[in-house]
Amino acid sequence: MELSELQHRLIKRLRDGLPIGKRPYANIANDLGTTEETVIETLEQLIAHKVINRFGMIIRHRALGYQANAMCVFDIGDDAASDIGKAMATLPYVTLCYRRERVAGVWPYNLYCMIHGRDRLTVRAQIRHLIARLELHDAPHKVLFSKQCFTQRAGKYGAPAISASLSASGPASTQTIPFPIKSGKYHEQA
Amino acid sequence: MNKLERDLINNLQGGFPICAHPFQVLAERLGYDEQTVIDGVKRLIADGYVSRFGPLYNTERLGGAVTLAAIAVPPDRFDEVAEQVNAFDEVAHNYAREDALNMWFVILAEDEKKLQHVITRIENATGLRVLSFPKEREYFLELHLEVPDQ
Numbered sequence: 001m002e003l004s005e006l007q008h009r010l011i012k013r014l015r016d017g018l019p020i021g022k023r024p025y026a027n028i029a030n031d032l033g034t035t036e037e038t039v040i041e042t043l044e045q046l047i048a049h050k051v052i053n054r055f056g057m058i059i060r061h062r063a064l065g066y067q068a069n070a071m072c073v074f075d076i077g078d079d080a081a082s083d084i085g086k087a088m089a090t091l092p093y094v095t096l097c098y099r100r101e102r103v104a105g106v107w108p109y110n111l112y113c114m115i116h117g118r119d120r121l122t123v124r125a126q127i128r129h130l131i132a133r134l135e136l137h138d139a140p141h142k143v144l145f146s147k148q149c150f151t152q153r154a155g156k157y158g159a160p161a162i163s164a165s166l167s168a169s170g171p172a173s174t175q176t177i178p179f180p181i182k183s184g185k186y187h188e189q190a
Numbered sequence: 191m192n193k194l195e196r197d198l199i200n201n202l203q204g205g206f207p208i209c210a211h212p213f214q215v216l217a218e219r220l221g222y223d224e225q226t227v228i229d230g231v232k233r234l235i236a237d238g239y240v241s242r243f244g245p246l247y248n249t250e251r252l253g254g255a256v257t258l259a260a261i262a263v264p265p266d267r268f269d270e271v272a273e274q275v276n277a278f279d280e281v282a283h284n285y286a287r288e289d290a291l292n293m294w295f296v297i298l299a300e301d302e303k304k305l306q307h308v309i310t311r312i313e314n315a316t317g318l319r320v321l322s323f324p325k326e327r328e329y330f331l332e333l334h335l336e337v338p339d340q
Contacts, residue, residue: 003252011252017244018206020232022213022224036210043208046245054204054246057231063239064199071287071294082327089329097329100258103321107291110326112258144287144294 003051006034010042011051061116068117068145072127073109075102075140081111087134088113093126108140120145191239194222194230199239202231206243249298255305256298257324260291261316268292274315280308291321 003011009032019027025043026036046052061069076084081099088111089097096114113130117123127143130136191199197220207215217227234240249256263271268286275281275295284295297312299305309320 011245011247014244017242020228020235020243022211022228024212025208025210040208040210043245047208049251050248051251052245053248055208055244056204056206057199057202057234057240058242058244058246059199059203059239060241063237069285085327085329098258098325099327099329100323100325103323107260107321107323112323142289144289144291146294147286147288 006032006038007042007046007051010039011046065118066116068115068120068123070115070117070120070123070127071144071146072113072115072130073142073144074111074136075108076111076136078110084134084136085111088130091126091130091133093117093123094130109142194226195234195239197222198227198230198234254298254300255302256296257305257309257322259295259297259309259312260321260323261293261312261318262290263293263316263318265292271316271318275312277315278308278312280305281312297322 010028013028013031018024021027023036025039029036029039032039043052043055047055074084085097085099088094093115094113095116096112098112099110100112102108102110115123115126117126123145124143131141201220202216206212209215211224213227213231214224217224220227222230231240231243235243261271261275271293272284272286275293276284278297280297280299282296282298284293286292287294297305297308299308309322312320
């Protein structure tokens with residue numbers, strides 16, 4: 001999708017976030033020298049074209065008590081990786097799942113998933129469950145817990161919250177269960 | 191964290207209304223009045239629970255390039271290298287992880303060529319090899335953390 005000049009300006013204006021007040025879109029329209037309706041229409045276009053994946057609060061998971069953050073990496077045969085990735089993504093405690101390129105001779109792992117939890121004990125139990133459930137006992141894998149987060153800011157050219165390129169979602173769910181849950185559409189993208 | 195704050199966090203990680211009075215719509219949905227919701231969101235931002243309120247962009251759709259990168263940093267140089275890496279505007283989400291590859295971060299750039307250039311500049315600045323693991327496929331996307339009532 002070729003972005004219009006107005007779309008570009010709106011994207012740029014919203015990088016710092018929406019003004020929090022009764023008429024946020026009117027406020028932005030005022031800054032951009034256009035109308036509230038135009039801002040609303042333009043945002044709807046950006047969402048429809050998936051330039052905007054999600055619109056809402058970008059939360060700091062550590063501040064919410066999600067201290068344990070494990071990146072689990074697996075070396076899965078290329079033929080099986082897609083099916084296993086899809087199955088992994090449906091597990092309730094898996095928050096992100098990607099297939100990535102390997103680096104020959106250095107890093108054989110190609111399937112990545114993130115588990116965010118309140119403590120390591122819980123996260124370790126979830127990893128054991130994942131391995132048992134998907135029968136990955138024989139797959140080489142590693143668990144990399146994070147120790148420290150230096151920056152959880154949006155990059156200059158995108159604004160991912162927790163990992164790059166989160167994608168489309170519906171309205172948030174209202175379930176309450178004691179681990180991170182996912183909501184919205186199941187989705188796979190290249 | 192009070193009930194209002196939990197309700198906001200549990201319901202506002204996506205799907206913010208795009209209409210003239212979005213906070214009014216949200217307030218009705220959650221059973222509060224508009225000003226209460228506005229003040230609640232402002233407080234969550236002020237208290238540091240929310241880093242930003244607005245759109246999450248899809249970098250690739252914006253024509254940008256993105257990768258997950260890692261460096262094996264000698265432990266005694268870790269803080270120094272972290273500073274060098276974080277000095278790049280293109281770097282986001284830098285985490286220390288427990289592995290020989292102990293520094294993991296996302297690089298976002300305008301296009302593939304600029305992304306490669308940033309990698310080279312980080313290697314030159316740190317004297318360390320940057321491994322790049324571009325995404326081939328994404329199997330899930332929404333990160334939604336729930337705050338239980340307790």
